[in-house]
Amino acid sequence: MIYLPRSNFAANQEPQWRVYNRIAARLLPFLLVLYVISFLDRVNVGFAKLQMSVDIGLSDAAFGFGAGVFFLGYCVCEIPSNLALQRFGAKIWIARIMIVWGLISAGMMFVTTETQFYVMRFLLGVAEAGFYPGIILYLTYWFPARLRSQICAIFFLGIAFSGVIGGPLSGWIMHTFSGVQGLHGWQWMFLIEGLPATIGGIVAFFYLDDGPAKAKWLNDDERRLVVDALVAEDLQKKAAGYGHRFLDxxxxxxxxxxxxxxxxLLGGTYGLSFWMPxxxxxLGVNNLLINGLLTAIPFTAGSIAMIVVGKHSDRHAERKWHTAICAFVGAAxxxxxxxFGHNPYISLFGLSVAVSGALAGLAVMWALPATILTGAAAAAGIALMATIGNLGGYTMPFILGWVKQLTRQVEFGLYAMAAMMVIGGLVMLIIPKLRQNAGSAATSAEPAEQPGPVASTL
Incomplete structure (x- = not known):
């Protein structure tokens, strides 16, 4: 399978095209599966709520708080976790994260009170902290900056796929297993969807390599090509004044x-993911199976948007306007x-546009941090961005739950999320341009014959 188009490489870069596609074929399918499992374990509580609220007496506001408190635990441990990944190596740290979070996710089946719900969600956040920014950092060990928008877009398909797969799967489990062995459908859902993370962690320990220099499945020439390109890019960033220390x-x-x-963008994504069911x-859909199928539609649209926008952004070496426009489209x-909440067809179309804008914007935006930082600064910067972003994952679900309980209508919560996405797009437009050599590290490896001036990555 071709992950990176030949047009991204100059005519004399056939070896580079082949080796980066080989790396992508080795890493991306596996990492994508891990992210699908990860994201599904974060947001499947949205489906559990459809039954869980009655079984344990969970109000809308309590659910919104419990869904979001995950991110408080996640954020507390995110930066230390990313620095630990850099120190101890990706395979050990990613495996550790997955094994622990899988066990805690499955343990959600034993929740019987609101307090237990809060505690388990917080612990799940602590256990999973660092996975998402850790994978972003891990990808910078393999791919140069000019390819990362497409690579991130493929990885972020995990969010979309979890919505496409997770909705129908969660609905089917809850419908089919309800009452089996005396357990509720939501209890079976947490168990069945939680254990794959633990299994994936064991596999990750044996499958992943800490970087190209240790990858035995690459030959000497391939390893040298990849490592030399990354070293040269690192030196260019340092020469241009980019930070490499934690404090930078x-x-x-x-x-x-x-x-x-x-x-x-992340707040909007999580707000929709938690509350979509x-x-x-x-909108009038009470059947769990049909509900699961309909919630897959916006995420299917989002997966297409991510790939299309990611490729367009890489082709034009432009990030700022791509991200901002996606944010504005998502808000619209x-x-x-x-x-049009009274019209299920138009409302579902609007949700599809919103998910597409949020996910495509995220994929492009995450190509930026490693172009302005290197070394420990890159690890800390990526984790800092993820930490603050995940606070949006706490804020937006809580606001939606609070507004819905207060007004008995969800649209005012959607408007609040739209305003936040507009602010995010505007902030993107006022980010200071990088130094005069800003684009050199990110664009130096662009195909030589690419016509026209290369836009700044910011």
């Missing part, structure tokens, strides 16, 4: 502004869905 990431205004944009139910979709 903390002091860089670009990182903080990117984090705000990530907050808005309930939103679809409020939320407003459309809220305004």
């Amino acid at each position: 990431a903390i002091k860089d205004v670009n990182v903080w502004l990117l984090a705000i944009t990530n907050f808005s 309930q939103i679809v139910k409020d 979709g939320l407003v459309l869905s809220g305004m």
Whole structure:
């Protein structure tokens, strides 16, 4: 399978095209499966709510808080986890994350009170902390900056696929296994969807390599090609004044502004993911199986948008406007869905537009951090962005739950998320341009024959 098009490489770069596609074929399918499992374990609580609320007495506000408290635990441990990944190696740390979170996710089946729900969601966040930014960092060990938008888009398909697969799967499990062995359908769902993470962690320990220099499945020439390209890119960034220390990431205004944009886009993504089953139910769909199938539609649209926008962004070496426009489009979709909540067809179309804008914007935006930072600064900067972004994952589900309980209508929560996405898009547009040599590290490996001026990556 061809993951990176030949047009991304110059005529004399046949070896580079082949080796990067080989790396992509080795890593991306496996990492994509892990992310599908990860994201599904975060948001399947949205489906559990359809039965769990009655069984344990869970209010809308309590659910919104419990769904979001996951991110408080996640954020507390995110930066230390990413620094630990850099120190101990990807295979050990990613395996550790997955094994522990899988066991805690399955343990959600034993929740019987709101307090237990809060505690288990918090612990799940602590256990999973670092997986998402850790994989982003891990991909920078293999691919140069100019290819990362497409690579991130493929990895972020895990969010879309979890929605496409997870909705029908969760609905089917809850419908089919309800009452089996005296357990509720939502209990079976947590068990069946939680254990694959533990299995995946064991496989990851034996399957992943810490970087190209240790990859025995690459020959000497291939390893040298990849390592030399990354070393040269690193030297260019340092020569251009890019930070490589932990404090460089903390002091860089670009990182903080990117984090705000990530907050808005990720908050919108999680807000929709957690509440999509309930939103679809409020449209008049009470059958769990049909609900699961309909919730897959917006994420199917999002998966297509991510690939198309990611390729377009890489082809033009432009990130800022791609991300901002996606944020504005996502906000428009939320407003459309809220305004036409009485019409299930238009509302579902609006949700599809919203998910597409949020996911495509995320895929492009995450190509940026490693172009302005290197070394420990890159690890810290990526984790900092993910930490602040995941606070959006706490804020948006809580706001939706609180507004829905207060007004008995979900559209005002959708409008609040739309406003946040507009702010994220505007912030993206005011990010200071990089230094005069800003694009050199990110674009130096562009195909030589590519016509026209190369746009700044910011």
